[in-house]
Amino acid sequence: MLPEKSQGKVWRATLVAVGSGSRGKGGEIPPVGVKFGDQVLLPEYRGKKVVLHDKDCFLFRDGDIPGKYAD
Template sequence: MAAAALPKVVAQFKKIAPLANRVLIKKADPITQTKGGIVLPDQTKTRIHRGTAIAVGPGGRNDNGQVIPMQVKPGDDVLLPDYGATKVELEKDEVYFIYRETEILATIPE
């Protein structure tokens, strides 16, 4: 997802604010062609393990009730696990996922 398109997507989600340590993710588009130009058949496409954080919650709480700050910020590219997300469909062709911050495997530097 291009960084320039991020403000438009964030504007759509002003009514959706993840709670606690949840992160709203837009998964990357599947790879359909290799760098060399070979078109991949549908059978070789695997699960998408990469996405962009669209919105994040304020953070979880520890045993003393203090807020633990989030490490993931909106706009971060992240590495995702196979399972563990809640699917959210707000528009006809737009699908987003909500993960707990602790389920996100890593951030990907640009």
């Protein structure tokens, strides 16, 4: 457990798209840990902001997503 002061803000988001992942050192593509529609936790200071169809969206790497909500 971390003290409240040291914790950053965490966002809850629904994934609207998921890519295939990036290649590893051996050229293989490891499976992605999330899928379309998952509810996930996102850190406040990560990701790349993009605008699609006049909506703010954020791009995150699989490793930047600290967790997902269980059904």
